[in-house]
Amino acid sequence: MDLGALGERIQAARGERGLTLQALAERSAVSVSMLSSVERGAKAPTVVVLDRIANGLGIPLAELLTQPERVVIRRAADQDTVREPGGWQRTILTPVVPGVNFEWIRSELPPHCEAGTYAPYAAGSHEFIAVHSGELTLTVDGETIVLGAGDSLYLAADVTLSYANRSGHPCTYYVAALIMRPRRPGLGVRAAE
DSSP states (O other): OOHHHHHHHHHHHHHHTTOOHHHHHHHHTOOHHHHHHHHTTOSOOOHHHHHHHHHHHTSOHHHHHSOOOSOOOOOGGGOEEEEOTTSOEEEEOSOOOTTOOEEEEEEEEOTTEEEEEEOOOOTTOEEEEEEEESEEEEEETTEEEEEETTOEEEEESSSOEEEEEOSSSOEEEEEEEEOOSOOOTTSOOOOOO
């Protein structure tokens, strides 16, 4: 077993849940010093310790022991499409890869559609937005930006963000989001664009 890789998986899972070493220690009944040593790859944990860590993280033990796939395919038929009120829809294009906080989403807004306002992601997160067709109006912390077909934009994703299609034609756009840390607590969930 690669202890360094195991430690990285545990640390990534802890980070995704916004847990400190102390919080995970309390949830798993494993000491902070042992958790720290395991995360650094300095100690080989017993199966009992690994099971406690997995329970503290709320994940199956097998997930901690399994190396992530190097290639993950998500066929078109398996992509999740969410239809939102107002007639807009978003399709999550990326497969789920444990420990990887990256999303790639295709959204389609009908004419004159306000998709809503979304709370900030945590500091250190990034978004790239590219308009495939139509016109997209973004409001970034109160500043309005209009993007047309072929336009793209980068933004630090720790901002309040609104999406709208104020034109009379449909709009299709893509969002690539790299979420470095969990969303800020208490600000609501940013329901992927």
